[in-house]
Amino acid sequence: xxxxxxxxxxxxxxxxxxVDMHDRLAMQLQDELTARISETSARGVLIxxxxxxxxxxxxxxxxxNIAAMARVLDAQTVVVGMQPAVAIxxxxxxxxxxxxxxxxxxxxxxxxxxxxxxxxxxxxxxxANVSD
Amino acid sequence: MxxxxxxxxxxxxxxxxxxxxxxxITEQMATFSRASKIRESELRAQSAEFxxxxxxxxxSGSSSDVxxxxxxxxxxxxxxxxxxxxxxxxxxxxxxxFVFSMxxxxxxxxxxxxxxxxxxxxxxxxxxxxxxxxxGLITTEAYxxxxxxxxxxxxxxxxxxxxxxxxLWDGILALPMIGTLDSARTQVVMESLLQRIVETGAExxxxxxxxxxxxxxxxxxxxxxxxxxxxxxxxxxxxxxIRPQIAQTIVHLGVDLSTVITKATLADAFRRALEMxxxxxxxxxxxx
Numbered sequence: 540x541x542x543x544x545x546x547x548x549x550x551x552x553x554x555x556x557x558v559d560m561h562d563r564l565a566m567q568l569q570d571e572l573t574a575r576i577s578e579t580s581a582r583g584v585l586i587x588x589x590x591x592x593x594x595x596x597x598x599x600x601x602x603x604n605i606a607a608m609a610r611v612l613d614a615q616t617v618v619v620g621m622q623p624a625v626a627i628x629x630x631x632x633x634x635x636x637x638x639x640x641x642x643x644x645x646x647x648x649x650x651x652x653x654x655x656x657x658x659x660x661x662x663x664x665x666x667a668n669v670s671d
Numbered sequence: 672m673x674x675x676x677x678x679x680x681x682x683x684x685x686x687x688x689x690x691x692x693x694x695x696i697t698e699q700m701a702t703f704s705r706a707s708k709i710r711e712s713e714l715r716a717q718s719a720e721f722x723x724x725x726x727x728x729x730x731s732g733s734s735s736d737v738x739x740x741x742x743x744x745x746x747x748x749x750x751x752x753x754x755x756x757x758x759x760x761x762x763x764x765x766x767x768x769f770v771f772s773m774x775x776x777x778x779x780x781x782x783x784x785x786x787x788x789x790x791x792x793x794x795x796x797x798x799x800x801x802x803x804x805x806x807g808l809i810t811t812e813a814y815x816x817x818x819x820x821x822x823x824x825x826x827x828x829x830x831x832x833x834x835x836x837x838x839l840w841d842g843i844l845a846l847p848m849i850g851t852l853d854s855a856r857t858q859v860v861m862e863s864l865l866q867r868i869v870e871t872g873a874e875x876x877x878x879x880x881x882x883x884x885x886x887x888x889x890x891x892x893x894x895x896x897x898x899x900x901x902x903x904x905x906x907x908x909x910x911x912x913i914r915p916q917i918a919q920t921i922v923h924l925g926v927d928l929s930t931v932i933t934k935a936t937l938a939d940a941f942r943r944a945l946e947m948x949x950x951x952x953x954x955x956x957x958x959x
Contacts, residue, residue, distance in 0.1 A: 618903075619905060620905075621903050621905070622869070622904075623862060623866055623868075623904065625903075626865060626900040627862070627865065629900075630900045630903070631896075635899045635902075635903070636903060641905040642905035643868070643869075643873075643874065643904065643905040644905075647874075
């Protein structure tokens with residue numbers, strides 16, 4: 540059985556999805572990640588999906604859900620490295636991931652998280668409530 | 672069709688080859704007299720070659736079946752002529768006249784040769800007209816095909832031409848859109864923009880719609896989709912070049928562009944993009 544590794548980097552958690560996401564794996568990731576966030580009281584979560592080239596509506600919703608859950612647990616979530624095909628698919632499915640922050644790569648995502656943890660008073664929210 | 676009529680046509684073609692050629696060229700020159708897009712020497716060479724090929728073909732096979740292997744070289748030559756004429760700007764009827772103008776000289780020779788044989792005359796005339804009509808159709812088909820290939824190539828070129836993604840500065844891409852935005856074009860635009868974002872690692876993409884003549888709800892939705900897809904990948908989009916009329920239309924249509932940064936000109940958008948990336952650079956330096 541595949542497992543998606545969750546790495547701890549200082550006060551961040553790094554999740555790199557390198558296998559094909561199937562539904563069971565996504566559910567499992569959701570369980571483990573929420574457990575790790577509360578365990579380590581992480582301030583931020585980076586989800587690297589640069590190796591993911593196929594998404595369906597379920598996986599898209601899982602990504603949105605994981606981000607929302609992390610936010611409830613007071614951890615900022617950044618989804619990084621989305622492939623063009625995946626972005627187009629999600630938009631066509633109407634899953635615009637409102638409220639989820641995005642970055643081009645892990646480096647930028649890390650900078651974004653550090654920036655927002657510097658400004659803890661008012662984290663810069665990239666408004667993304669696109670209605671189409 | 673009897674063997675006698677089958678042999679009459681090749682015989683006539685061979686006997687009167689020189690005469691036929693002269694008359695035929697005169698006929699052709701009469702058709703093109705207004706606009707001589709082709710030189711007489713070239714026409715003469717083409718006609719002479721065609722006539723000799725046709726004579727060989729009719730000798731080795733039945734004249735009624737132009738799809739037979741015997742007519743292979745005739746068909747190839749007609750195809751070449753039609754293609755070159757469609758490129759030179761001849762109309763389809765002018766191209767087909769190359770074959771059809773042969774009828775009058777040929778029929779005159781047939782009548783002269785077979786004036787005593789009424790049945791033979793009718794049969795040979797029918798065989799000749801059938802053959803020439805089919806060859807004429809071949810020229811029209813070849814003409815049509817070459818035109819279609821030109822149109823297909825131009826469409827492809829237009830599609831590629833109309834979607835350049837330009838790098839303006841480190842981390843800033845510009846996409847000047849020109850022409851009407853339909854679904855197929857938007858798909859190409861979106862894909863090329865997202866691909867370039869991945870390649871260059873750009874943080875900001877400026878979509879300039881100065882060259883888009885009209886914006887309707889569909890166009891606006893395509894734009895919003897592109898912006899959203901870019902955001903999912905971690906790049907911000909600025910839409911620039913919104914003309915006053917288009918701004919009015921967008922508001923009248925009730926399209927909500929409030930989630931997208933919009934600027935009046937590309938220059939404004941570029942300044943804003945520099946501010947946005949400059950801000951990030953400063954933060955980066957302060958931390959290191």
